[in-house]
Amino acid sequence: MKIMVIVAHPQLNESRANQALALELKKQGDILIRDLYQEYPDYNIDVQREQQLLLDYDRVVFQFPFYWYSCPPLLKKWFDDVLTYGWAFGPGGIHLKGKEFMVATTAGGTEKAYRSGGDNYYTISELLRPIERTLTRCNGTFLPAFVTYDANQATDEYLAREAKRYAEHVQTSLYALAH
Secondary structure, three states: OOEEEEEOOOOHHHOHHHHHHHHHHHOOOOEEEEEHHHHOOOOOOOHHHHHHHHHHOOEEEEEEEEEOOEOOHHHHHHHHHHOOEOOOEOOOOOOOOOOEEEEEEEEOOOOOOOOOOOOOOOOHHHHOHHHHHHHHHOOOEEOOOEEEOOHHHOOHHHHHHHHHHHHHHHHOOHHHHHO
């Protein structure tokens, strides 16, 4: 299975959590890791290149910090620009059929804060539904998300454990993740 990870963090160099996750994946050797903010600092996304990359990979992981209950703005623009009508969805929009998609996110809050009745009122799964629906609307398969909670206060040891867990999660089979 060919896996591509699109990291979308506006200040990746300053993020202990997202750096730890990406660095662990780099050790795997067979996963393409891309830094969206490094590739498109001017926000001018090469749509044809991105669509070709989507065709070339079986599983696409979107890794980003979770803030303001969404993804960073460049990733939202990527969704808007790349997942076009007639290519990703709508008549003729069959190019992503059967592709596997996953979100990997870091949250500053605790896991308890992201549950019904918690500080954020909703679970991460509930808050990720717009992204999930975007990808399923494009005929993709949305896999269970990977979440590192309490990322702002995390120790190096905790981040190292989370990074290993992340690398395993990203490479786990569809069957094992969905059943």
